[in-house]
Amino acid sequence: MSCDSAFHWTSAARTDVGPVRSRNEDAYLVQPERGLWAVADGMGGHAFGDLASRAVVDALAALPPPLDLADFIASARAGLSHVNQALRSSALERHVPVIGSTVVALLACGRDTASLWAGDSRIYLYRQGRLQQLTRDHSQAEELRARGADAAAAAVGSNMITRAIGASDTIEFDVAPLAVRDGDVFLLCSDGLSNPVDEQSIATVLANADCERAAQELIAMALASGGRDNVTAVVVHAEDLSADRTMINPAL
Numbered sequence: 001m002s003c004d005s006a007f008h009w010t011s012a013a014r015t016d017v018g019p020v021r022s023r024n025e026d027a028y029l030v031q032p033e034r035g036l037w038a039v040a041d042g043m044g045g046h047a048f049g050d051l052a053s054r055a056v057v058d059a060l061a062a063l064p065p066p067l068d069l070a071d072f073i074a075s076a077r078a079g080l081s082h083v084n085q086a087l088r089s090s091a092l093e094r095h096v097p098v099i100g101s102t103v104v105a106l107l108a109c110g111r112d113t114a115s116l117w118a119g120d121s122r123i124y125l126y127r128q129g130r131l132q133q134l135t136r137d138h139s140q141a142e143e144l145r146a147r148g149a150d151a152a153a154a155a156v157g158s159n160m161i162t163r164a165i166g167a168s169d170t171i172e173f174d175v176a177p178l179a180v181r182d183g184d185v186f187l188l189c190s191d192g193l194s195n196p197v198d199e200q201s202i203a204t205v206l207a208n209a210d211c212e213r214a215a216q217e218l219i220a221m222a223l224a225s226g227g228r229d230n231v232t233a234v235v236v237h238a239e240d241l242s243a244d245r246t247m248i249n250p251a252l
Helices: 049-061 069-094 140-146 150-156 199-206 211-224
Strands: 007-016 026-031 036-041 103-109 112-118 122-127 130-133 174-179 185-189 231-240
Touching: 007 026, 007 211, 026 049, 026 231, 036 049, 036 185, 036 231, 049 069, 049 103, 069 103, 069 112, 103 122, 103 185, 112 122, 122 199, 130 199, 185 199, 185 211, 199 211, 211 231
Parallel strands: none
Antiparallel strands: 007 231, 026 036, 036 103, 103 112, 112 174, 122 130, 122 185, 185 231
């Protein structure tokens, strides 16, 4: 078996430091030829967040060619677990409480994908006019909403995450598999985009399936909507190479 893709993948990425912070603690990875994309958000307020996010994407970039999707997922988990241990050790050596980062990765193999994540960076899917969030935030607010405590979730705010690489001695990753369809558009983003930009606006931008334009517009919308954080967008488009694209001449 192999991960030779039945799809032609195109993608684009943009990131911006935002209007407040002095450095960009977001990092991203775009490797359509390998079926691999990622966004990492260094934990705001902690030292060396930019180093943490870079370590995350570097580890994913160094993964060996996978045999199949299960192998891809296992390799990603193992590589990121090594980063978790390295960041824990680095924090001890530097005498700081935490050096950490969220991660969200899209892994593609054959006709299937998997979303893998820890933290509140997200993956959205735009398919046939509908936007769907594929990931579920690891945050206090999300846990409260899951229990029906919407008012408490609003009071907590959106920036209290409950899981991140480097935050504890062990790290767990959630994984969501998905069969790809022709025309699917994925968005990987940090919370600097998902917080200030509503889902209807995201869907409108992704509808044109132009990755470069969509990435630029989403960053601009986040900044124009009052976003103050670092903001990163990776837009990915899947084209099925086996799809029947026979055109019918309406004049006939």
